[in-house]
Amino acid sequence: MRFVSFFVDGKTRIAPESLAPHNHLFTASSFYNLPDFDQPLINEDFSYNPTLQAELSGKLLLLDELSLSLDEIQEHYNHGFIRYSKGIETKQGYDKCSRCGNSENRLFASFSCYRCKEPQCTYCRNCIMMGRISQCTPLVSWCGPELEWRDSNSELVWEGILSPEQLKASDTLVEKIGMKDKLLIWAVCGSGKTEVLFQGIEKALKDGQRVCIATPRTDVVLELLPRFRRIFPGITLSCLYGGSMDKLEGAQLILSTTHQLFRYREAFDLIIVDEVDAFPFSYDKTLAFAVQQAKKEEALIVYLSATPDRNMKQQAEDGKLPFVKIPKRYHGFPLPVPRFVWCGHWKKGLKRNKLPRYVMNWISRQMERNRQSFLFVPSVRMLDQIVPILKEVNAKIEGVHAEDPDRKVKVMRFRHGATPILVTTTILERGVTIPFTDVAVLGAEEEIFSESALVQISGRAGRSKDDPAGEVLFFHYGKTKAMVQAKRHIEQMNREAGL
Amino acid sequence: MNYCVYCHEAFFEPVSWQFIAGLSESLSFCEECSSSFEAINGECCRMCGRSFRLFPEQYRQKQCCTDCVRWEEHEEWSGVLTKNRSLYVYNDFLRKVISTLKYRGDAELVQGLKTPFCKLYKKEFRGKMIVPVPLSEERHYERGFNQARLMAELLGGEIVSPLERVIHEKKQSKKSRKERLNIQENIFQASKEAGKVKGKSILLIDDVYTTGATIRQAAKVLREAGALEVSSMTVGR
Numbered sequence: 195m196r197f198v199s200f201f202v203d204g205k206t207r208i209a210p211e212s213l214a215p216h217n218h219l220f221t222a223s224s225f226y227n228l229p230d231f232d233q234p235l236i237n238e239d240f241s242y243n244p245t246l247q248a249e250l251s252g253k254l255l256l257l258d259e260l261s262l263s264l265d266e267i268q269e270h271y272n273h274g275f276i277r278y279s280k281g282i283e284t285k286q287g288y289d290k291c292s293r294c295g296n297s298e299n300r301l302f303a304s305f306s307c308y309r310c311k312e313p314q315c316t317y318c319r320n321c322i323m324m325g326r327i328s329q330c331t332p333l334v335s336w337c338g339p340e341l342e343w344r345d346s347n348s349e350l351v352w353e354g355i356l357s358p359e360q361l362k363a364s365d366t367l368v369e370k371i372g373m374k375d376k377l378l379i380w381a382v383c384g385s386g387k388t389e390v391l392f393q394g395i396e397k398a399l400k401d402g403q404r405v406c407i408a409t410p411r412t413d414v415v416l417e418l419l420p421r422f423r424r425i426f427p428g429i430t431l432s433c434l435y436g437g438s439m440d441k442l443e444g445a446q447l448i449l450s451t452t453h454q455l456f457r458y459r460e461a462f463d464l465i466i467v468d469e470v471d472a473f474p475f476s477y478d479k480t481l482a483f484a485v486q487q488a489k490k491e492e493a494l495i496v497y498l499s500a501t502p503d504r505n506m507k508q509q510a511e512d513g514k515l516p517f518v519k520i521p522k523r524y525h526g527f528p529l530p531v532p533r534f535v536w537c538g539h540w541k542k543g544l545k546r547n548k549l550p551r552y553v554m555n556w557i558s559r560q561m562e563r564n565r566q567s568f569l570f571v572p573s574v575r576m577l578d579q580i581v582p583i584l585k586e587v588n589a590k591i592e593g594v595h596a597e598d599p600d601r602k603v604k605v606m607r608f609r610h611g612a613t614p615i616l617v618t619t620t621i622l623e624r625g626v627t628i629p630f631t632d633v634a635v636l637g638a639e640e641e642i643f644s645e646s647a648l649v650q651i652s653g654r655a656g657r658s659k660d661d662p663a664g665e666v667l668f669f670h671y672g673k674t675k676a677m678v679q680a681k682r683h684i685e686q687m688n689r690e691a692g693l
Numbered sequence: 694m695n696y697c698v699y700c701h702e703a704f705f706e707p708v709s710w711q712f713i714a715g716l717s718e719s720l721s722f723c724e725e726c727s728s729s730f731e732a733i734n735g736e737c738c739r740m741c742g743r744s745f746r747l748f749p750e751q752y753r754q755k756q757c758c759t760d761c762v763r764w765e766e767h768e769e770w771s772g773v774l775t776k777n778r779s780l781y782v783y784n785d786f787l788r789k790v791i792s793t794l795k796y797r798g799d800a801e802l803v804q805g806l807k808t809p810f811c812k813l814y815k816k817e818f819r820g821k822m823i824v825p826v827p828l829s830e831e832r833h834y835e836r837g838f839n840q841a842r843l844m845a846e847l848l849g850g851e852i853v854s855p856l857e858r859v860i861h862e863k864k865q866s867k868k869s870r871k872e873r874l875n876i877q878e879n880i881f882q883a884s885k886e887a888g889k890v891k892g893k894s895i896l897l898i899d900d901v902y903t904t905g906a907t908i909r910q911a912a913k914v915l916r917e918a919g920a921l922e923v924s925s926m927t928v929g930r
């Protein structure tokens with residue numbers, strides 16, 4: 195949009211064109227082309243709007259994301275309570291998005307903009323799903339007093355018992371609360387990593403800290419939400435994911451998908467990053483940026499991972515990254531080791547709507563034994579081809595993928611045992627826990643199935659002490675390094691756990 | 694290596710002799726996205742360009758669909774629009790692409806349509822005066838651009854703006870057919886530039902032809918301003 199700039203008492207001030215003071219003459223320009231301007235000093239006598247404080251404190255937002263009128267927002271600027279800053283910065287000829295940190299040339303584009311009237315208004319394509327940021331889009335942040343949660347009751351209501359290994363990790367975390375530090379909690383799938391966080395989070399909340407748990411997948415956020423509501427009934431809790439409705443502005447504990455962190459700035463004293471190795475299968479550069487921006491300068495960052503990448507492992511071993519390892523599954527059973535089944539040129543068969551014989555045999559065996567199973571496939575396109583074939587075997591078999599509008603319902607039906615086999619792309623392989631399940635991967639040789647992905651997928655089987663014998667099959671057309679390493683990785687973890 | 698303009702996946706172009714000889718342009722969509730578009734070729738309604746493949750024979754009369762027959766029977770609308778042609782069937786995938794363009798504001802997506810859109814223009818409408826269907830002032834400001842204009846700009850010719858949108862965009866599809874045929878008040882009016890259309894053959898550009906009501910209302914204003922005839926071209930049908 196267009197802004198004007200003008201002098202007040204020797205200082206340069208700005209205002210949206212529509213709110214320009216009447217007694218001046220200006221030429222309006224794109225926000226991007228404004229001359230340098232001064233931030234008004236905070237006026238202690240101004241009574242700020244607490245709604246704006248709750249919405250904006252610790253964040254960096256678009257004007258459209260605020261519920262107040264432009265007039266009221268501008269009033270807060272005039273009294274020094276908010277700051278306007280550029281959405282797109284250009285340094286040495288390179289554009290950078292201030293929200294998501296993107297600086298890759300191919301992820302910027304421009305258009306002739308009706309808002310600022312510039313023939314080339316450059317915008318960021320990387321974070322466009324959160325509302326477009328272009329050169330003429332100002333970002334807004336809060337400079338007023340910070341939020342406080344003094345009156346809330348942060349008591350933990352939980353009666354579970356931690357294993358000795360979990361307890362060690364939990365104590366390490368509790369010790370670090372309040373320090374400016376990092377901690378890697380390296381937990382084998384199913385070792386109960388969530389419980390390990392409870393005591394530490396309680397301590398942070400009691401100290402009045404703002405806490406965030408960020409995880410790459412919406413499913414995991416949705417699974418954690420009722421759990422945290424139950425164990426911390428007295429605190430303000432907000433749940434953020436693409437399209438989430440029950441947002442509570444200014445909450446003390448935030449469960450969020452990693453992407454939603456782009457909206458936060460210097461907000462958290464404790465930030466727990468779940469599955470750091472996971473998006474999509476390696477940690478996206480801009481997401482690392484999001485975590486760095488969202489935490490306060492003095493914050494503690496906790497990384498949770500079952501399969502830390504080489505870099506992180508190296509740092510841990512060199513003593514640069516404090517870590518604590520939870521090797522054993524809490525029920526003390528080994529992780530199922532994947533079996534490889536060669537199934538020929540399955541893609542060719544799929545073109546004629548046929549699945550390999552081995553896969554079909556496995557499907558019917560699962561039905562006979564009444565075993566629920568996940569079948570992982572490499573892409574949504576293949577999912578759409580495979581599901582109709584399997585529905586002919588049993589109409590209750592379903593497919594689900596990340597953008598499926600019925601995803602929640604389908605996962606729920608699977609959880610309740612109504613769906614015998616759930617065909618899925620890689621979205622559900624982490625965090626969602628359903629006991630008595632077997633797992634198969636069709637096309638395990640595909641690039642999308644990295645070592646880490648395959649280890650995680652294998653970890654989905656037999657996740658209950660009543661069912662330690664989950665089965666894992668990799669149907670493939672040529673063994674890959676990732677497959678072999680995944681198998682070795684699992685065997686190694688079982689050895690370390692003394693199993 | 695290219696990156697898909699829609700899904701951002703990296704992909705390699707299939708190597709063909711046209712590619713090696715520099716005859717084919719570099720692709721904007723990856724193989725998966727490309728194959729999700731359903732090009733309209735083969736038999737279609739002579740009037741509105743709807744693919745005949747997609748609807749049963751009882752909804753056709755000779756070479757027109759019954760929708761078009763009804764428009765032509767109505768005295769107010771008969772002959773207002775010469776014909777419409779569209780690139781792709783308005784399937785789920787195209788719906789997603791167009792909504793990312795319009796509602797998310799990802800203007801760059803339109804570049805992926807350039808080659809086929811220009812080809813359709815040259816084949817069916819070469820030489821006509823190009824007029825994008827306008828947005829209301831309010832919607833235009835909110836979006837920052839008019840997607841129909843971006844599409845018109847792909848064609849490389851001069852663009853004329855003889856129309857203004859005076860009534861805000863509502864979901865046309867929510868109105869009943871009767872409401873659509875008995876339009877009381879036109880959503881468009883002539884602008885300052887309307888004089889330019891006198892005696893000219895006009896091509897309206899829009900993103901989607903859904904019911905045909907929007908395009909016919911625009912065409913009617915142009916005819917009243919003296920246009921010789923009005924056709925239209927859209928991405929989706």
Ligand SMILES: [Zn+2]
Pocket residue numbers: 291292293294295296318319320321322327
């Ligand atoms: Zn961005």
Ligand SMILES: [Zn+2]
Pocket residue numbers: 195224307308309310311312315328329330331
């Ligand atoms: Zn602009």
Ligand SMILES: [Zn+2]
Pocket residue numbers: 697698699700701702722723724725726727
């Ligand atoms: Zn694509």
Ligand SMILES: [Zn+2]
Pocket residue numbers: 738739740741742743757758759760761
């Ligand atoms: Zn028709």
